[in-house]
Amino acid sequence: MVDILDLGAVEARVALDAGEISAVELASAYIAAAEETSGLNNYVALTAEHALEMAAASDARIAKGEAGLLEGVPIGVKDLFCTAGYSSTACSNILAGFTPTYESTVTANLWREGGVMLGKLNCDEFAMGSANETSAYGPAINPWQAADGADLVPGGSSGGSASAVAARSALLATGTDTGGSIRQPAAFCGVVGLKPTYGRCSRWGIVAFAxxxxxxxxxxxxxxxxxxxxxxxxxxxxxxxxxxxxxxxELSAAVTLGVRGMKIGIPSEYVLDGMDPEVVTIWQQGQDWLRAAGAELVDISLPHTKYALPTYYIIAPAEASSNLARYDGVRYGKRVEAESLDEMYALTRAEGFGEEVQRRIMIGTYVLSAGYYDAYYLKAQRVRRLIRNDFDTAFETVDAILTPATPSAAFPVGRKVDDPVTNFLNDVFTVPANLAGLPGMAVPAGMNGDGLPLGLQLLARPFDEATLYAAGQVLEDAAGFVANPTRRAGGVS
Amino acid sequence: MSVDKTTVAKIARLARIHVPDERQQAIATELNGILSWVDELNEVNTDNVEPLANVTGHSLPMRDDFVTDGDRIDDVLANVPESAGGFFVVPKVVE
Structure with missing residues (x-):
């Protein structure tokens, strides 16, 4: 008997419909896996009882021939999504105890198609971070360990999601990506992550960042x-x-399309000074795989790439400072009592928000304040247009773009960084797609010398996720990546 | 454009975040680090470039202006720190 955790989602659907396994068995295996790997701290709430009820309902629908696309598939949910009746905190103290009375559209869509909710997954506070270290619940841990056995970050902000999928304590998971928060943790944990085109997935019921x-x-x-x-x-x-x-x-059909005749751009600006040579090697390897599968590689230029990070670190904090104004100690969440209303706001927000969130609110408030709006915010929006124009020009000649997903592999938990800007550099390859609204996918492509996963990123035109799935499948087949992190559930096969 | 302690106090006030005096200098230093980094954008010529606020290229949809939801006081108040008689309770605002 194969380990039930070995099944992918498509394979599990086949086995469920054939009656070889039940949804309750599958959910039970994943609950046990989450308990076995609880040291990874990737779940902030495991909703086992609810999962088993949903799984029993899935078994009933399968028996009646009424299975949805994800019927019986166990799914973890980033804590940024509102789930009716289940705590949803964006991993922030300011939302401690918040239990929404409504369901986000994305999760409602998953449950409508028969998905089974396993629980809520750890993330950076309000999705602000690239290592899952700003979470009020403490850091989530990458199931891949360093050669010396040290704990590594899973990336962020969707670190719990990537960690759980890699550790086999969730078959699938939701994430959100504002500057790389799906693709960077996917690369660090050796799993597949898609940031769809802006507008593809509803933001309703997801705690807003930018x-x-x-x-x-x-x-x-x-x-x-x-x-x-x-x-x-x-x-x-x-x-x-x-x-x-x-x-x-038709995305599921797209994975069989291949890349024959596809033109794939290689941007010269994605070669950075001092970049990890193993990242360069895997990028070259990816190019060779796509060429061997019949794609034509084209050198392209995205001249404003180096300005993407500073642009992002004006626009994202500006929008965050506005979005996070709603946490006022009045309508929901935490309140620190005070004599005056203003004092209550200021003390509640000082105690409820963590350091990184406060820093970003302060930057955002500054760049939007009188006298600085034009110099910072409007300037950034103008550069954002130039970044988008670069991509529009490139996509006149290519169908997709291949880049490294991250400038390095996962790094140790608690790495001391004095300068916040150093942490921002994790997102150097992922941020441009958010600014331009493009779809992007991270696919595991191989290992570095320390046995840690490295990922490649594919970008495509707006609303052309199908091309990413076609090319992503080619990379997956060629890479033959074997995911056996040390700390995964069910032992090492 | 450099941020000093006074500016930090002003931003903190605008953001409604209490920042103790002894933290203000450290925050000023951090913000200056970030702001001097983003100043790199001044290298870019953006004359005659329209700001990009909406990447979709679609204009926001309009709908008729009528109530689509309501009568859900219990839902609205389900998570409030303090309520009374169907209202939010806040510290006294008017003397």
């Missing part, structure tokens, strides 16, 4: 499983005014 950049997306161990989940979670939603009424492509 509204013009935020997108929800799927995590999985396999490209085909990712396509299945994306097919279920995406779609037009009138409740999100930026949701796009653009028909979704």
């Amino acid at each position: 509204s013009s950049l935020d997108q929800a997306g799927p995590f999985s161990r396999k490209v085909a499983d990712n396509a299945l989940m994306m097919q279920a979670m995406a779609g037009f939603d009138p409740k999100d005014s930026t949701s796009a009424d653009v028909p979704l492509q």
Whole structure:
């Protein structure tokens, strides 16, 4: 008997429909896996009883021939998504105890298609971070260990999601990506992560960070499983005014399309000074794989790439400072009592928000304040247009772009960094896609010399996720990546 | 453009975040580090470039202006720190 945890989502669906396994068995195995790997701190709430009820309902629907796309598939949910009746805190003390009375559109879509909720997953506070170290619940840990046995970060902000999928304590997981928060942790944990085109997945019911950049997306161990989940979670939603009424492509079919005749751009600006040579090697390897599969590689230029990070670190904090104004100690969440209303606001927010969140609110407040708005915020929005124009020009000649996903492999938990800017550099390859609103995918491509996963990133035109799945599958097949992190559930196979 | 302690106090006031005096200098230093880094954008010529606020290229949809939801006081107050008689309770605002 194969380990039930070995099944991918597509394979599990087949086995469930064939009656070889039940949804309750599958959910039970994942609950046990989450308990076995609880030291990774990737769940902030395991909703085992609820999962088993949902799984029993899935078994009943399968028996009646009424299975949805994800019927019986166990899914972890980033704590940024509101789940009705279940604590949703964005991993912040200011939302401690917050239990929404409504369900986010994305999670509602997953449950409508038969998905089974396992629980809520750790993340950086309000999704602000690249290592899952700003969480009020403490850091989530990467199931891949350093050669010396040290704990590594899973990346962030969706670190719990990537860690759980890699550790096999969730078959699939939701994430959100504002500057790389799906793709960077996916690369660090050796799993597949998609940031869809801005507007593909509804933002309704997701705790807002930077509204013009935020997108929800799927995590999985396999490209085909990712396509299945994306097919279920995406779609037009009138409740999100930026949701796009653009028909979704046949994503599950796209994974068989291959890349023959596809033109794939290689941007010269993504070669950085002092970049890890192993990252350069894996990038070259990816180019060779795509060429061997029939793609044509084209050198392209994205001249404003180096300005993407500073642009992002004006726009994202500006939007965050506005979005996070709602945490006022009045309507929900934490309150610190004080004599005056103003004092109550200031003390509540000082105690409720962590250091990184406060820093970003302060930067955002500054760049939006009288006298600085034009110099910072409007300037950044103008550069944002130039970054988008670079991509528009590139996509006149290429169908997709291949880059490294991250400048390095996962680093140790608690790494001391004096300068906040150093932490921002994790997102150097991922931020441009958010600024331009493009879809991007991270796919595991190989290992570095220390046995840690390295990922490649594919970017495509807006609303062309199908091309990412087609090319992503080619990379997955060629890489033959074997995911056996030390601390995964069910032992090492 | 350099941020000093006074500016930090002003930003903190605008952001409604209490920052103790002894933290203000450290925050000023951090903010200056970030701001001098983003100053790199001044190298870019953005004359005649329109700011990009909405990447979708779609204009926001309009709908008729009527109530679509309501009568859910219990839901709205389900998570409040303090309420009374169906209202939010805040510290006294008017003397």
